[in-house]
Structure formats: C-alpha cells, structure tokens
Amino acid sequence: MRRFALIALPYTWLLALFLVPFLIVFKISLSDIALAIPPYTPTIKDGFSALIRGLDFENFIFLTTDDLYYKAYISSLQIALISTSLTLLVGYPMAYGMARAPAEWRATLMMLVILPFWTSFLIRVYAWIGILSNEGFLNQFLLWTGLISTPLTILNTNTAVYIGIVYTYLPFMILPIYAALDRLDDSLIEAAEDLGCSRLSAFWLVTVPLSKNGIIAGCFLVFIPALGEFVIPSLLGGSGTLMIGKVLFEEFFNNRDWPVASAVAVILLLILIVPIVLFQRNQQKQAEADT
Amino acid sequence: MAKPKPDTWDNQFAPWDNPNEKPLIRFKDVTKRFGDFVAIDSLSQDIYEKEFFALLGPSGCGKTTMMRMLAGFENVSSGSIELAGQDIANVPPNKRAVNMMFQSYALFPHLSVYENIAFGLRRDKFPKDKLDARVAEMLKLTRLEKFGRRKPHQISGGQRQRVALARSLAKGPKLLLLDEPLGALDKKLRQETQFELMDIQETTGTTFVIVTHDQEEAMTVASRVAVMDEGRIIQVATPGGIYEAPNSVYVADFIGDVNIIKGTAKPAGPDQYFVDWGVNQAPILATSDRPFTDGQECHLAIRPEKISITKAKPDEAENAVQGKVLDIAYLGNLSTYHVELPGGQIIKAQTANTRRLSRRDITWEDPVWIRWNATAGVLLER
C-alpha cells in the first residue's frame, strides 16, 4: 500500500500538471476558431458526439501552407543551438574555475552564480536594453575608450538575443558542470600526467570525459527553454528575429487564434520531446553510474 | 620473516657500500612544509639503481609525500632532489621517467581496465601492433585477463589495486613508485605478487621505491628498508640489518616484536657491558659495538625468539632469570610466553611448537627460567 502511494504521488503530479493541460491544448489545436468565449468551437457544451465530430487537423495543415511557421521553427532551433554552444563556452571555464578554487571560496562563488535569480528575470532583461542600446552603457564605454567612433548596433539584433540567452541561462549550464567537476578526484589528473599527459591533454582525456554528463545536462537545461523563449527575443531581438515563442504569442494574443496557437505549441512540444527524452536517458545513466 | 633475497643476504648487491657508485635518486637536505607543518624534515638519502627500496613508518610520517615529490606532484620547500644526476625541480611529471602507483589507485572511471592499462602506452605513441600484446602481458601478470573490458567500478577492491599496479608497470619506467601496492590483497595473492614484483625487478632492472605498512612485505622484497618517523628517516639498512641491528628503540620496536630492558651500563671487558636493570637482579651481560660510559643509561633490545624458556634452571647460561608464566599466545607454529619477573617486568620468549599442544610441558603460572646469550640483544642509547 505504501509502495503504491509512493508511486501514485509522482504520477498524479504528472497527470495533473502535464498530461491534462497537454490534452486540453491538443484538443484546442484540433478545434476551429470562433467568435465566442472561449474563442473556439466545438466545446464540451455542444455534447460529446458533436465535440468529436467537430475536431480536425485543419490547423496543422494550415501551418504547412505558410512558411512563416516552418522558418520560425528552424530559426528557433538555430538560435537555441548557437546560444547553447555559447553558454557552454562561457559556462565551462567558469564551472572549472569554481571547482578549482580554494574550498573556502566555493560557497561564495556558488552564491554569486545563483544571486541573479533573486531579482526578477524581466527586470534583468530590461537592464540589458540599457546596456546594449545605441546610447547604452556598452557603447558609451567603447566610445569613451576610443575603440569605436560610431555606436555599435547590438540591440534589436540576434546578437542581443544571444547575449540575453547566455546571460539568463548561464547558471543552468554552470551548476551541473560544476557538480561533475567538483566530484572529480585530483589524483586522476595527476595519474594522467604521471602516465605522460601534458596539462592540456589530461584535460581533454580525463577532465572533459568525466564532466560529460554535466555538460550534457547543462546543454539540455539551456537548449530546452531557449527553444521556446519568448521574452528575450521580443525585448532584445529585432523585427528580423524570428522565434517560435514570438509567433505563438502573436497568434494567441494579437490574432486571438487559439486553435492555431495551440497547434504551434503542440508541434513545439513534439520537437522538444526528442531532447527531453534524451536528457532523461542521460540523467538515468548518470544515476546508474553513481550507484 | 621470509628468507631475505640471496643477493642482499650475501651482500653481492650493495651499491650503497660502494663509494664509486652513482645514486639514481639523491635527496639532498629536502624539507617539505605544508603551511607551518613540516612533513619532511631536512632529509638526505641516496637510492641506487636496481634497488628495491622500502619506506616503512607510521601513518602520516611522510611516505606518500616523499613519493609525490619524486613523481613531481609536490615541490620541495628547500633542498633538492636529483634523478640520475639532474635536479628535477623544474621537470614536469609527464617528462619524468617515473611512474607512480597511487595509494588511492586513481583509476580512470570512464575507461575500461584495458584502456586504463593502455593509457600510458598510448601517450607514448607505443606501436599499435605491440600495444595489444603489452597490455595482455600486464593483464596476465596481474591475473586480470577476464576483466579487461570491465570498468573500474565493476571490479573488486583487490582487482582495482591490481589494475593500478598493472597500469604503473606497463610503461616499464626506470623508477617505479608503489604506494602501498598490495594492501588490499589477501595473503596468498600478496605473496605471489611480491615474488612477481621481485621477478620484474630482476628482469627489467627497474628501481622500485615501495611504501608499505606490512613489515613482513618490506622484509621480503626490499634490498634496503628505511624506517621513518615524523618526516625523518631514522634508519636505513638491509632487512637483516634493520631486524638484527636496529639503531634505536624506535626502530627495534617498529620492526617485529621486541623486549626492551632499561638499565645502566657498566663496562665489563672489550665490547662487553653489564646492564644493571633492577634491584635484586644480577646484571645482564651484553655485547655492543657502540661504546657506553660507566653509568650511562641504556636499553637492551632482545627479540623474543632469541630467548629460550625452560622449567629447570639452566647451567652455565650467560644470562638467566627466573619468572612465572603469565600468558601464552599460541600462534600455531610458534608460541609466545609472557613471563613475569620478580620486579614486575614482562619478558616475551618465543619457541617453536615442535610438540603437540597437549604435550606442552609449560603452562600458566608455572615457575620458569628464561635465558639468552650476551650476543642475543642489542644495546641502544635511546
């Protein structure tokens, strides 16, 4: 009985918070737009058989007719991939530095990584507008040092989106990598050097493979939310920044086309299922290796 | 104690006695500090090529630290270490012809047993066709043939230790540092591996520095044994020398079982002294190369097996004392008798059990005589 309760709890959780909302969204994606509240038809009020008969895949077919959607998915994938790589590039050395820092410093460094979470995400993204705009701090600083003579256009470009994503998701990259590096025994590096490795090759042959699980976890933790990111591209990106999160928002709030918006969301979820499943596998493998 | 290696017994191999011999390793007044703590205290020591040099000492006395300085993982705080005549202070670990077996094994968890052993060979661009044979040889040597494909976490502690040993042996280094290489093995496998190490040493001519907590092991494999305490080497000698002629009570007590009798010396002829050691006791006659002055405090160290025990009073013994059997420790082949003397001292005497247990003629509470020769013990200052 207790065992049953133990298993039932997470499953109820999953059911209530994931499966049920998904089914609702999926149902809406199969409906038609209507001038009503809620703005789609049929609803459960029409009776069960009418409800089933009223559902079709029209919205999904519509998504294939306009290449805006297809381009938005591709561009989102691209932006998510590039910003994940950039986050890894920035995050790995930081995690490495933290793991190598004297023990009494580590708690402080960890604190510094987590600290930004204490202020609103929205405010922090707004702050980047102040930094990156043509009259922003960055340009003023560069002009003052004389490195540039005309302001750089960063805000409202993809570059600003990359900066925003890297900045926002950096802790998600650092923490799992740090956890992996922290467990790494120094004597392994010494053994590698003893057996003829230079510092650099010991890093590639021992440190990197042994932090692989941390790297994978960090990349997924950045990639998955970055793919559907809405706030960062709409605040920092320009008109040319095409991301599916933005498209979704416009369908939903500007066009009030809930069915199409739902269809966009369902496809986004299907795209995300692949990395999510891979991520779960990685976590499981890691858990097994630890026991 | 196993029979010492023939070459150390008859002194054929004794480069340390040859003033023309160049040492392979030379510690010159080496001090190592960790903060305020002195781990190695102005230590000087030469180790010669083809030696099997054993470091023995209590936990925390600096054995691993010495190894780590040789391998290049710790810098000396002062002094210098020379390897084959060259100061190695600025040579990084990967450029030293030294391999180390770590006390913690330090196996690469992401690599199979096979790849762990091949790791060093691959770094040296060891020819591919010979690599397989070399790794197979190492696997065979350490009886790990069946485990080549396993990961370190899939094998037992003793097997892991053997992988670490195989990995350090694979490159055939000039100098091999083994930090407690056999501690996790059962007695039988440990003895076999000891003999294999000695074989390897004889065939390859590698110099071994080995740390061990097991003095029997040190006695078996070593050409010389160094007994350490608190960052200093107290004595270096052949296994026989350490056992038979310790230079201090500390060493005598550390290696094997020993009786220490404290007293004052009184010269009694050339190289002979009487030791006054208690009221109402006849002085003990002992020989010593070390000079003692009249009335100087001294310690007589005698191994239990050099003391014999009888029920009847022995006639014409150089030293004989009467006492009472307090305890008998039966060790199978040997028995150790704890004999209490009238003054309250307890002396251990050991005899071989040539008779069956039931026919033993000395039992608890029996009055007995113990006796030993003047040459049986070693007279020490401290």
Ligand SMILES: Nc1ncnc2c1ncn2[C@@H]1O[C@H](COP(=O)(O)OP(=O)(O)OP(=O)(O)O)[C@@H](O)[C@H]1O
């Ligand atoms: N990195 C370090 N920082 C501070 N103290 C250290 C460090 N490494 C070793 N020590 C100290 O130096 C002393 C010698 O250590 P070492 O590891 O050489 O001992 P050991 O003789 O190998 O002991 P054991 O037999 O337990 O392995 C110990 O007291 C230890 O605490």
Ligand SMILES: [Mg+2]
């Ligand atoms: Mg040690």
